Amino acid sequence: MKYQQDLMIEKKEFLNKNNFLLILKSRTSLPEILPGQFVNILVHDVADRLLRRPISIHDADYSSDTISVVVQKIGKATEKLSLVNEGEVLNVVFPLGNSFSVEEKRPLLVGGGVGTAPLYYLAKKYYERGIRPVVLIGARTKEQLFLIEKYSSIADVYISIEDGSAGEKGLVTDNSILQKEFSAILTCGPTPMMKAVNKEALKKNIPCYVSLENRMACGIGACLCCVSDTVNEGNVCVCTKGPVFDANDLKW
Amino acid sequence: MEDIRLNTTVGSLRLKNPVLTASGTFGFGTEYEDFLDLNTLGGFIVKGTTAEKREGNPYPRLAETPSGMINAVGLQNKGVEYFCRNIYPQIKDKNENIIVNVSGSSIEDYCKVASMINDLEGIPAIELNISCPNVKKGGMGFGVNKDMAAEVVKEVRSVYKKHLIVKLTPNVTDIVEIARACEKAGADSLSLINTLLAMAVDAEKQKPLISTVTGGLSGPCVKPVALRCVWQVSHNVDIPVIGIGGIMNATDVVEFMLVGASAVEVGTANFVNPSVCREIIEGLSDYCDRHRLNSITELIGKI
Ligand SMILES: Cc1cc2nc3c(=O)[nH]c(=O)nc-3n(C[C@H](O)[C@H](O)[C@H](O)COP(=O)(O)OP(=O)(O)OC[C@H]3O[C@@H](n4cnc5c(N)ncnc54)[C@H](O)[C@@H]3O)c2cc1C
Ligand SMILES: Cc1cc2nc3c(=O)[nH]c(=O)nc-3n(C[C@H](O)[C@H](O)[C@H](O)COP(=O)(O)O)c2cc1C
Ligand code: FES
Numbered sequence: 001m002k003y004q005q006d007l008m009i010e011k012k013e014f015l016n017k018n019n020f021l022l023i024l025k026s027r028t029s030l031p032e033i034l035p036g037q038f039v040n041i042l043v044h045d046v047a048d049r050l051l052r053r054p055i056s057i058h059d060a061d062y063s064s065d066t067i068s069v070v071v072q073k074i075g076k077a078t079e080k081l082s083l084v085n086e087g088e089v090l091n092v093v094f095p096l097g098n099s100f101s102v103e104e105k106r107p108l109l110v111g112g113g114v115g116t117a118p119l120y121y122l123a124k125k126y127y128e129r130g131i132r133p134v135v136l137i138g139a140r141t142k143e144q145l146f147l148i149e150k151y152s153s154i155a156d157v158y159i160s161i162e163d164g165s166a167g168e169k170g171l172v173t174d175n176s177i178l179q180k181e182f183s184a185i186l187t188c189g190p191t192p193m194m195k196a197v198n199k200e201a202l203k204k205n206i207p208c209y210v211s212l213e214n215r216m217a218c219g220i221g222a223c224l225c226c227v228s229d230t231v232n233e234g235n236v237c238v239c240t241k242g243p244v245f246d247a248n249d250l251k252w
Numbered sequence: 253m254e255d256i257r258l259n260t261t262v263g264s265l266r267l268k269n270p271v272l273t274a275s276g277t278f279g280f281g282t283e284y285e286d287f288l289d290l291n292t293l294g295g296f297i298v299k300g301t302t303a304e305k306r307e308g309n310p311y312p313r314l315a316e317t318p319s320g321m322i323n324a325v326g327l328q329n330k331g332v333e334y335f336c337r338n339i340y341p342q343i344k345d346k347n348e349n350i351i352v353n354v355s356g357s358s359i360e361d362y363c364k365v366a367s368m369i370n371d372l373e374g375i376p377a378i379e380l381n382i383s384c385p386n387v388k389k390g391g392m393g394f395g396v397n398k399d400m401a402a403e404v405v406k407e408v409r410s411v412y413k414k415h416l417i418v419k420l421t422p423n424v425t426d427i428v429e430i431a432r433a434c435e436k437a438g439a440d441s442l443s444l445i446n447t448l449l450a451m452a453v454d455a456e457k458q459k460p461l462i463s464t465v466t467g468g469l470s471g472p473c474v475k476p477v478a479l480r481c482v483w484q485v486s487h488n489v490d491i492p493v494i495g496i497g498g499i500m501n502a503t504d505v506v507e508f509m510l511v512g513a514s515a516v517e518v519g520t521a522n523f524v525n526p527s528v529c530r531e532i533i534e535g536l537s538d539y540c541d542r543h544r545l546n547s548i549t550e551l552i553g554k555i
Binding site for chain 2: 001002003004042048049050051052091093214215216217218219220221222223224225226227228229234235
């Protein structure tokens with residue numbers, strides 16, 4: 001079941017120059033939220049922009065009926081969203097999409113940029129099942145990292161920074177943690193990063209699950225705008241059959 | 253709690269209210285069931301259906317433009333047989349006016365789909381999408397030439413026995429001429445407008461924003477063009493007209509009815525607000541209150 005609700009902005013916090021966290025509170029009990037799912041947010045009064053904005057769920061808390069998201073300011077709607085005030089409401093359609101597996105024995109979670117955000121809820125699910133996952137985070141500069149301490153409380157965190165200002169210097173695929181053994185890689189971030197990560201998974205002969213960010217109009221499988229080409233099923237909707245795919249199923 | 257003031261008809265079709273949903277924007281209806289009761293709609297029009305399965309166009313298929321969007325989905329669908337066997341049984345009881353949008357690239361294709369849909373008891377009408385390119389005529393759209401439009405309508409008319417809606421494209425010099433040709437060839441009603449041919453460019457990457465370069469523009473930005481088309485056509489044919497294009501709220505519906513529409517279809521607005529049709533229907537009741545209307549049909553063609 002999907003819901004369309006006005007969620008109250010309980011908290012807005014800038015995590016760095018371009019990323020901010022929103023904690024959104026529902027007046028009713030949250031439905032089950034799976035890691036990897038997303039919400040579709042209506043941002044009001046964005047000059048001549050119409051469509052909702054899909055944003056991954058960063059965390060969900062059933063005791064407070066809140067959903068958190070981390071947003072990167074990149075264009076008109078996200079810029080406008082960064083200006084909302086606590087106490088205001090946002091019309092949100094949720095929860096949307098499929099989810100990451102929480103059944104892996106030794107998962108490696110790899111996040112790049114704002115794609116790191118949904119991995120928190122995923123890591124939390126593993127942690128709750130008694131598995132402390134490894135989270136590898138990539139960024140261009142140290143300033144782009146966010147919430148590292150929060151991730152470190154439930155996961156073993158490794159960091160790759162392109163300019164070497166923190167963690168290991170280089171790309172995530174250069175990180176020494178990749179020498180270790182894992183049962184699967186679960187990743188979210190820029191497509192070139194996910195493709196490179198998939199190559200590492202292929203070398204290790206383990207599955208790689210990637211989360212896609214295709215352009216969407218409806219987010220609920222009605223418009224067929226968001227498709228990705230797959231090996232077995234041709235064009236499939238990323239908003240309903242994804243956003244998480246086994247990388248081997250994708251023609252990319 | 254049906255508001256009988258909103259009852260309207262489109263030829264033989266009786267609608268609870270004038271609000272239908274536009275093809276390609278409402279899936280098979282079931283996608284919206286979490287957000288609204290499908291039976292409260294005047295009716296809904298399912299995805300464009302073709303004789304054979306189609307993969308549609310490559311990604312990216314969508315670009316946002318000022319107050320609108322351009323799509324190039326390219327009629328991705330699993331074909332008419334799949335629809336009849338797998339989709340129809342699931343949706344047939346959801347509303348009394350479930351209408352199938354019929355598309356094709358040859359007259360034979362159109363006729364195959366129309367005759368198969370003709371056998372489905374729960375489908376009282378088809379909407380013939382004549383905006384598609386005719387592959388046998390070098391890809392020229394059926395709907396941009398009055399002779400080609402008349403021919404496809406006539407052939408489909410001969411195999412389809414129920415209510416035949418013909419959906420017109422605005423990408424023509426004289427929409428009235430095409431409308432008249434379709435009426436003469438046997439259409440029971442006309443729906444308009446389909447999307448406007450458009451394009452969007454990424455100035456940074458110096459490339460088109462969608463894979464097919466051009467696509468179809470929809471959303472509130474097309475409403476003034478749509479109103480003009482509906483006004484022109486409705487005053488020049490004797491069959492009912494269904495208004496489509498950029499409808500976001502009840503006021504927009506009233507505008508379309510004033511210029512001659514007997515009913516409307518809501519498209520892109522469903523993406524922005526999946527429960528918009530419920531709000532529109534409520535808004536129409538409110539309009540009837542405020543303007544002391546006994547029937548919403550009093551509005552039709554006042555302008
Ligand atoms: C399933 C999913 C989950 C997402 N999760 C998050 C998240 O957790 N946090 C977050 O900050 N963002 C996320 N995004 C991306 C986010 O939806 C877009 O950044 C946002 O819609 C941009 O809106 P805007 O109006 O600010 O940008 P616009 O003004 O629309 O665009 C700014 C620039 O970004 C490009 N762009 C916009 N959307 C996309 C897209 N989907 N793919 C490629 N390029 C694009 C435009 O072409 C333009 O160059 C997600 C997207 C999807 C589909
Ligand atoms: C994503 C999308 C897919 C569409 N697919 C079809 C289709 O299959 N057949 C058709 O006749 N019209 C199709 N249309 C056109 C709409 O039915 C409608 O005529 C048009 O979008 C204008 O209405 P709107 O501005 O309210 O969206 C599609 C429109 C969109 C946005
Ligand atoms: S965004 Fe409409 S089908 Fe996926």
